[in-house]
Amino acid sequence: MNHLAPLLFTKEAVVFDLDGTLMHTEPEIRMAINAALVDCGFPEIDPEMALPNLHGPSREVLESAAAMVDVPSSFVPKLQEAYMRHYKQQAHAHSRLYPGALELLEHLRDHDFKLAVCTNKVEANARHALRTVGIIDFFDVITGGDTTAHAKPHPLPLSHTLKQMGVAHEYAVLIGDTHVDARCAAHCNVDFILHQNGYGAPSEPEHKIAGQFNTYGGVFT
Known part of the structure; x- marks a missing residue:
C-alpha cells in the first residue's frame, strides 16, 4: 500500500464514498x-x-x-x-467508521487536502451519519444521491462535488468500494482507489483502478 502515498500527493482533493468506504452501515x-x-x-x-x-x-x-x-x-x-x-x-446507532479511517482523515487534513463525500445515500442521512460518528467537519462538500439530478455511476454527482470544491478533475481521486464508484470516476476521468473490504465483489470494478487497499491503517505507511 505504500504506492498510494505517491499517488495521493499528486492530488489536491480526496473524495470518499460513504457506505462500505468510510463507514460500515x-x-x-x-x-x-x-x-x-x-x-x-x-x-x-x-x-x-x-x-x-x-x-x-x-x-x-x-x-x-x-x-x-x-x-x-x-x-x-x-x-x-x-x-x-x-x-x-x-439514528445511525449501529453504524461505525472503518478502523483507521479517522486517522487517515486527520493525516489528509494535516497535509492540506480538500476532502469531500460523494454518496448515493440521501444527503440528509449522509450528513446525519457523518455527524453521528464525529467526522462531518472534515469535509468541504457532501453530495448525496438526491443532491443532483442523477446518482452515481452518472458523472454528475462527482463533477458537482469537484466544482463545489474548486478542484480540476485531474487533481482529485475518488475512494470507493464498488463498481458504481469505479464507473463514476471513469466517467469523470478521475483516478479511482478501491477499498477492498467494502461491499463490492472483487470482480466488480470494470474500469481502471489506480490503487487499492484492505485497511486504512496502511494507506500512508
Missing part, C-alpha cells in the same frame, strides 16, 4: 429494511442472506431487497416510505 440498512418489511406484512430477510445492493439510491436498494422475499414491485413505494422512517429513527 450494513447492519443499519438491514435493520431498517426488515422493519419496513414487517410493517408492510412481509417476512424479514434471513440474516444469512447478503443484501445484493448496498451501493445504489435508496429505491434501488429497496427494490433489490424486496425481490429477495417476493415483494410485488407495486409495494416498493410503501416499503420505501417505511424504510426511510425506520432508518431515521435508528
Whole structure:
C-alpha cells in the first residue's frame, strides 16, 4: 500500500464514498429494511442472506431487497416510505467508521487536502451519519444521491462535488468500494482507489483502478 502515498500527493482533493468506504452501515440498512418489511406484512430477510445492493439510491436498494422475499414491485413505494422512517429513527446507532479511517482523515487534513463525500445515500442521512460518528467537519462538500439530478455511476454527482470544491478533475481521486464508484470516476476521468473490504465483489470494478487497499491503517505507511 505504500504506492498510494505517491499517488495521493499528486492530488489536491480526496473524495470518499460513504457506505462500505468510510463507514460500515450494513447492519443499519438491514435493520431498517426488515422493519419496513414487517410493517408492510412481509417476512424479514434471513440474516444469512447478503443484501445484493448496498451501493445504489435508496429505491434501488429497496427494490433489490424486496425481490429477495417476493415483494410485488407495486409495494416498493410503501416499503420505501417505511424504510426511510425506520432508518431515521435508528439514528445511525449501529453504524461505525472503518478502523483507521479517522486517522487517515486527520493525516489528509494535516497535509492540506480538500476532502469531500460523494454518496448515493440521501444527503440528509449522509450528513446525519457523518455527524453521528464525529467526522462531518472534515469535509468541504457532501453530495448525496438526491443532491443532483442523477446518482452515481452518472458523472454528475462527482463533477458537482469537484466544482463545489474548486478542484480540476485531474487533481482529485475518488475512494470507493464498488463498481458504481469505479464507473463514476471513469466517467469523470478521475483516478479511482478501491477499498477492498467494502461491499463490492472483487470482480466488480470494470474500469481502471489506480490503487487499492484492505485497511486504512496502511494507506500512508
